[in-house]
Amino acid sequence: MKQEASILLRLSLAFAFSYAAISELMSPDAWLAFFPSWLGQVWPLRDWLVVFAIAEILLAVWIMSGEKLFWAGLIAAAILLAITLSNLFAMDIVFRDLSLCLAAMALAVLNKETKVR
Numbered sequence: 001m002k003q004e005a006s007i008l009l010r011l012s013l014a015f016a017f018s019y020a021a022i023s024e025l026m027s028p029d030a031w032l033a034f035f036p037s038w039l040g041q042v043w044p045l046r047d048w049l050v051v052f053a054i055a056e057i058l059l060a061v062w063i064m065s066g067e068k069l070f071w072a073g074l075i076a077a078a079i080l081l082a083i084t085l086s087n088l089f090a091m092d093i094v095f096r097d098l099s100l101c102l103a104a105m106a107l108a109v110l111n112k113e114t115k116v117r
Helices: 002-026 045-065 067-088 088-110
Strands: none
Touching: 002 045, 002 067, 002 088, 045 067, 067 088
């Protein structure tokens, strides 16, 4: 049962990250408003968007690989929590990210490595 639950969580998270990344690359104007404006003072927002999309694709591949899922889940949860907190003004849109954050935390908990003493 644990393995099946892990697979379902991995599929849902990998799909969410992959879909968002592809959409960001295909329709960047629809996504730029979700990036904090101060980032644009450091580097152009479109460049941040491309880097973030690539990172999302890599994270999706990592999650699907099944390797070190505790860490993949924690990183995914941190990203999703940051997205939610930085976009509280759009909670009617990002509420799903909070649910995905909890799913990522569940993936981490399911795959926490315990040491036997």
